[in-house]
Structure formats: structure tokens, C-alpha cells
Amino acid sequence: MSDKNLKQRDQIPQEYKWNISAMYPDESKWEDDVAQCISRSENFKSFSGRLGDSSDILLEALTERDAIWQKLEHAFVYAAMKKDEDNRVDKYQAMNDKCSAAMAKVAAAMSFFTPELLSVPEEKIFKFISEEPDLSAYEFLLKAMLREKKHVLTASEENILAQMSEVTGATNDVFKMLNNADMTFGSVIDEDGDEVTLTHGNYITFMESHDRNLRKKAFTNMYEAYKKLNNTLATNYNYNVKTDVVSSRIRKYDSSLAAALNGGNIPLSVYHNLIKEVHEYLPVVHRYMSLRKKALGVDHLKMYDVYVPLVETPKKNISFEEAVEIMAEGLAPLGEEYIKQVRNGIKDGWIDVYENQGKTSGAYSFGAYDSMPYILLNYTNTLKDVFTIVHEMGHSMHSYYTRNSQPYTYGDHSIFTAEVASTVNESLLIKHLLATEKDENMRKYLLNYYIEEFRTTLFRQTMFAEFELLAHEEIEKGGVLTAGWLNDTYNKLNDMYFGPEMEDDGYIRYEWSRIPHFYRGFYVYQYATGYSAATAISEKILSEGSKARDNYIEFLKSGSSNYPVELLKIAGVDMASPKPVKMAMETFKSLVDELEKIL
Ligand SMILES: [Zn+2]
Structure with missing residues (x-):
């Protein structure tokens, strides 16, 4: 939709706007x-x-x-x-x-x-x-x-x-300047035959294109740009990791990892277990890559074939009212109280539904301790938007329960626990849709969507976490992160995670140099642990019923009144043990099994 057709804010009916007044x-x-x-x-x-x-x-x-x-x-x-x-x-x-x-x-x-x-x-x-x-x-x-x-x-x-x-903080600023201001990625010919400047923003859209030449061109352009600055980016990242290591020594921590995990009192075993468990299930990822190769009908699987959906995105036109009903059905296992509050929240004006001129893009859940837990959306009637509502509603209900139970001091959530509440909801919704969807093509789409969530959240972020750990350990041993060391280490990890079907294109070795999160040491593992915890919790709620559900609601009420690992125990998952990650991996395995059967 072009900006000209977009409504002014005052043209949008009040019932679809949040009640911030x-x-x-x-x-x-x-x-x-x-x-x-x-x-x-x-x-x-x-x-x-x-x-x-x-x-x-x-x-x-x-x-x-x-x-x-x-x-x-x-x-x-x-x-x-x-x-x-x-x-x-x-x-x-x-x-x-x-x-x-x-x-x-x-x-x-x-x-x-x-x-x-x-x-x-x-x-x-x-x-x-x-x-x-x-x-x-x-x-x-x-x-x-x-x-x-x-x-x-x-x-x-x-x-x-x-x-x-x-x-x-200079290394991060230098990276941001290079990455967002100075680097250019040339142009590509898009699916409509128009020449388009390649940007960080449209890169992922091109990676999802069914036009393989377009994917290849966008991928090559992107990585050529990072390859040209390989030594500069390596030197910059080297000093970034050194800063972490030196700071941890000044503050008398045993290691940079121990320093990063200390604030949340996260046991080191959480980090190490994650990597160990994910390694065990890499053969399942490799099997998924074989399926991908087969479904795409390509002779050689390349890294630019990884993001394209295996099934055409279904054209669904879901009104906001229908989306709310789908959400209510999907989240039913959380109990009547939960659903009642979701509906009341929407009625009270928690959500700002539609896009209007000048409105901030994307989606979020936000609010103050004593306000409603508001949700900003840019709803466009797609199935993906339904997942977005369910995700943000998870955050808002977490805030709602916490703020009604905890004093202001403990009224917020750490990153370690926050994404659990949103992901439990997403995982309940997809399980509901998979259990009720009859149309075979739609089922394939949903399976692929769910598998991709696992791949990009659990496996990709764990690979990042492993790379960061190796880089910090190298500096702690007295080594230097040269361009050669970084490229080779990353390439080896990429081979290990994607398996034998993935062909080396000579470019993916530079991927480490375009990840902004690497300038915030030991942060990304929390996406993977949060996803594992959420998957384990949703399984428990579905298989164990009201007891598991009540425990989960207690967890939602706990805010930041204890350390994250302790809080998650209330919901029945112990992140210091390998069990939750194993449970999540088993779910992933069963999804790949099913996809294998119906593809
Ligand atoms: Zn979120």
C-alpha cells in the first residue's frame, strides 16, 4: 500500500485505537x-x-x-x-x-x-x-x-x-557506522523486473523469493560488501571481544562468560548445556536440509536457498475480529480466566490495530507499571499478523499478571523470561492450527513455518552463541582474532550446523561480520533458551493440563521477584538441566518427521 492510500489517524474508528488517554x-x-x-x-x-x-x-x-x-x-x-x-x-x-x-x-x-x-x-x-x-x-x-x-x-x-x-563502546559505534552509513550493497533486478537498491531492510524479502537468480544475486552482493572490509571488521570485532575480556578481569570474574551471566545469576551450565544438546540434534537439521533440497528441486543446495518457504504463502484474508477468535481458540489451553482477560483487554483499548500515516512500523507490547499493557500493531489481515497478535498478547498478559501481583520493584521482566511468555502463545497457536487444519497445502505451510522458527531461533542463535564463546576463549588464551581465524571458525561451525548437503559458496564465512548482536557479548543465547523453555512449557500445558497451566500462570505473576532460572522453575522447567532443550529438540524432530512424510 503506498503512503497516499494510507489513512490519516483520525480516519480510523476509535474501537481500533488504543486508549492511551x-x-x-x-x-x-x-x-x-x-x-x-x-x-x-x-x-x-x-x-x-x-x-x-x-x-x-x-x-x-x-x-x-x-x-x-x-x-x-x-x-x-x-x-x-x-x-x-x-x-x-x-x-x-x-x-x-x-x-x-x-x-x-x-x-x-x-x-x-x-x-x-x-x-x-x-x-x-x-x-x-x-x-x-x-x-x-x-x-x-x-x-x-x-x-x-x-x-x-x-x-x-x-x-x-x-x-x-x-x-x-567505540567498537560498536564503528560497526554501526560502517554497517548503516558507509556500506553499500549495489542493486538487484526484483521479481517485477525493476532495478532495486539492495538494503538490510529488503535483503530478507529477496532471500524468501522463489526466483533463485534473485536470491543468488542479493546474497552475493551482500557478502561481497563484507568481504571487502574483512580485515577492518575483524580488527574491530577483535577489540570488541578484548573489551569484554579485559573488563571481566578488572572486575575479578573468572571469565567473560561468567561476567555476562552474573547479573541474572545464570549458571554457566545453562550456556554449555544449550550448545551440547543442540549438537546432538544437528543430524535432524541435516535431514531437514535434504528435504529442502528435494522440495526446491535443486542439484546443489546453497546458503541462499535456506530462507525461501517450501510452500507458497497462502493468500488468506483474516479480519481483526476473526484473528481474535483464532487467538481465543489457540490459547484455550491457558484457561477461561486468561481468555476472558484477553477479551476484556481488547475491549478496554489495549490494542492499536491498523496502520496510519506517520505511525511507527512493526509491533510491540509496552506500558507503564500502572497503565494498561498496550500493544501496537500494523495489522494487514495475514496469517503472519495473527501470530504477531498472539506473540504480543503473550507479553501483555505477562505484564498484566505481574503488575497485578508484584510491587513496582519487581514489576518488569528480564530478557531471559520475557520471550518465554510470547513464545508459549505462539507455540500453542501453531499446535492448535496443525491439529485442526485439514488442507494439505496449508499443513505443509504451517509445518515449514514452525520448523523455520526452530531453525532460526534455536539452531541459528545457538550457533551464534557457540561462535561468541570460541572467540572470547581465544582472546582469553592470549590469541588474536584475525580475519583468517574468524572466517575459518565461522565456516567450520556453519558446515557443522547445516551438514553435508550444504555446499560451501565461499561467502558464508563472512557472516559473523554482519551480525550486530555480536557487539553485545553473550546476549543471543537467551533467544535459544527462551524458545526452549517456551516449547517445553507449552508441551507440559497440553499434556499435563490444569496443574501445568496453573503453574505457568503463577510464573506469569512472578515478574522479576527472583532470578530468571528460579522463576522458570515455577513453570516446571529447570534451565540448569538439559531437559527443556531436549524436549524442544524432540518437538523439532517430530515436525521434521512429519514434513518428510507429506512432502
Ligand atoms: Zn517478543
Whole structure:
């Protein structure tokens, strides 16, 4: 749809727009809130030097700190979402800028809090907790903060590190500049015969094209560009990994992996088990690659044949109302309460459904602690959009349950647990569709869709995680990440993950150099663990019924009131054991078996 045909926001019926005015029925209150947060954070400085004086003072400070952030977050979320409604409106752009500045001011005014708290003797804090019942709500938070203590340096060392942090992020900035500003990828002739400039944005569309020449051209153009900068990108990544390693040593961690996993108190075994279990099931991926080769009818399978759907995308026209009914059927195993709340949420105005001029693209779930858990969509009546609603509704229901059960302190979710709630929903929906779909072509499409989710989330992200681990270990051993080392290591992993059917094209060895997530060390494994946990949970709910479901709802209520691995145990999965990943792999295997039968 061209922009000209796109509706203006005021042409869209109210029932399809989110009800954000519920956050500020009187918008003039917004300015007051922001100003009040700034002045309260100035007053907050009066706690400085007194946090260890008494349990009353500590409780008062913690409570005030939460209250300030809660109010400011409310203002921030409102401004951000108003801007997303129509990015062309100056007023909301200005409110966003104002809010960012206010957040920086508030953070600076309260920055003494953590270092000062960590300087109070631990026994004293535990004594405060035991004598003041209201402090018990903060017990986990305080203990989690104290756990970091041995990795916190002296005040003057911390000051030096804080000043150095302005330059330690340089490798990421250099990569972003190269990747988003300076690199160009030439042009390709698209399916309509038009010459189109190749970009990061349209690359994946071309990879899904049924025109093999187009796929090959886009792939070659893309990798030629990275190949030309191979040495520069290798040097940059080398220093990025070095920064992780040196920082972990300065903070007295055993390794860079231990440093990355420490914040969430994630056992190292979670990382290692993931890689080990995925290795065991690689033969199933190899079998899927053979099926792919057969279904596409190609003599030689290449990396540019990996993303094209094996079945033509079905042309379905699903209205939003129908999508809600499909969602309700798919999520029925989560119980009547859950579905009732989903419907109430939609009725109350959680969702902004359709695209309009100036609206932010994509989809998300967002909100403040004390607002509705809003959902932004750009719904276009496709089956993929139904999956998007179900995914975002998973996040929003997670927020809904958490915020109704937890205080503000534990009202959010870590990345490790957040994607579990959305993926459980997606996996329940696809299982429902596969169980009820009769049309053979549609079944093939759904199977392929589901298998691809596994391949791109579980296998691909684990391969990335393994690559990152090898790179960090190489530096820790005193090695250097040369272009040759990086290309060869990546190529070997790619061979191992895709198997003997995949032919080396001489290009995929450069793929490591175009992954932005590699500049955030040891992050991507959480996509794979989250996906495994979600698959295991949805299996449990379907096979064990109400007990497993009730446990899962308890997990949704738990917010960030404990470490992620502990929280997932409430839902019956122990990520420190290999079991959940194994369960997910078994699901993957059964899908490939079925696809093999019907292709
Ligand atoms: Zn998500």
C-alpha cells in the first residue's frame, strides 16, 4: 500500500485505537509530573550519607526512589506511545526529548544510591531487614545488589571506569557506522523486473523469493560488501571481544562468560548445556536440509536457498475480529480466566490495530507499571499478523499478571523470561492450527513455518552463541582474532550446523561480520533458551493440563521477584538441566518427521 492510500489517524474508528488517554485524561498533568520527579530527585539527595543510619531511613529511601521512577516511567511511556501514533507530530517529539533529559537528571541526582548502599556492611542490612517488616519486600533486591559487591571496585577505580565507559563502546559505534552509513550493497533486478537498491531492510524479502537468480544475486552482493572490509571488521570485532575480556578481569570474574551471566545469576551450565544438546540434534537439521533440497528441486543446495518457504504463502484474508477468535481458540489451553482477560483487554483499548500515516512500523507490547499493557500493531489481515497478535498478547498478559501481583520493584521482566511468555502463545497457536487444519497445502505451510522458527531461533542463535564463546576463549588464551581465524571458525561451525548437503559458496564465512548482536557479548543465547523453555512449557500445558497451566500462570505473576532460572522453575522447567532443550529438540524432530512424510 503506498503512503497516499494510507489513512490519516483520525480516519480510523476509535474501537481500533488504543486508549492511551486513560494514562493522562488531562494532558496538562504530564508537565507537572515530569517537573515533580525532577524536584523530588533533588530532594532525594538528602538521603546521601544516611542510608546506613536506620532501617526506617533505608525503607523511606527505597520507597521514594521507586515512587519517583514509577511516575517518571508513566510520563515517558505516554510520550513515547503518543509519538508512535504519528511520528510527524512535533509536540510529542518535544515531550520525548524533555522526558529523556529529565531521566538523565533524575538518574544523576540518585546515582549515589547504589555505591553508598554497597558500602554499608552486609550484616547491618540483614539486621535492618529483620527488624523492619516492610523492608522484606525489598529483600531480594537488596540481596541481588549485595551479590555484585565483590565485583565493585574502590570509589576512585569506579570513577575511572565510569569515565572510560565513554570510549569502551567505540567498537560498536564503528560497526554501526560502517554497517548503516558507509556500506553499500549495489542493486538487484526484483521479481517485477525493476532495478532495486539492495538494503538490510529488503535483503530478507529477496532471500524468501522463489526466483533463485534473485536470491543468488542479493546474497552475493551482500557478502561481497563484507568481504571487502574483512580485515577492518575483524580488527574491530577483535577489540570488541578484548573489551569484554579485559573488563571481566578488572572486575575479578573468572571469565567473560561468567561476567555476562552474573547479573541474572545464570549458571554457566545453562550456556554449555544449550550448545551440547543442540549438537546432538544437528543430524535432524541435516535431514531437514535434504528435504529442502528435494522440495526446491535443486542439484546443489546453497546458503541462499535456506530462507525461501517450501510452500507458497497462502493468500488468506483474516479480519481483526476473526484473528481474535483464532487467538481465543489457540490459547484455550491457558484457561477461561486468561481468555476472558484477553477479551476484556481488547475491549478496554489495549490494542492499536491498523496502520496510519506517520505511525511507527512493526509491533510491540509496552506500558507503564500502572497503565494498561498496550500493544501496537500494523495489522494487514495475514496469517503472519495473527501470530504477531498472539506473540504480543503473550507479553501483555505477562505484564498484566505481574503488575497485578508484584510491587513496582519487581514489576518488569528480564530478557531471559520475557520471550518465554510470547513464545508459549505462539507455540500453542501453531499446535492448535496443525491439529485442526485439514488442507494439505496449508499443513505443509504451517509445518515449514514452525520448523523455520526452530531453525532460526534455536539452531541459528545457538550457533551464534557457540561462535561468541570460541572467540572470547581465544582472546582469553592470549590469541588474536584475525580475519583468517574468524572466517575459518565461522565456516567450520556453519558446515557443522547445516551438514553435508550444504555446499560451501565461499561467502558464508563472512557472516559473523554482519551480525550486530555480536557487539553485545553473550546476549543471543537467551533467544535459544527462551524458545526452549517456551516449547517445553507449552508441551507440559497440553499434556499435563490444569496443574501445568496453573503453574505457568503463577510464573506469569512472578515478574522479576527472583532470578530468571528460579522463576522458570515455577513453570516446571529447570534451565540448569538439559531437559527443556531436549524436549524442544524432540518437538523439532517430530515436525521434521512429519514434513518428510507429506512432502
Ligand atoms: Zn517478543
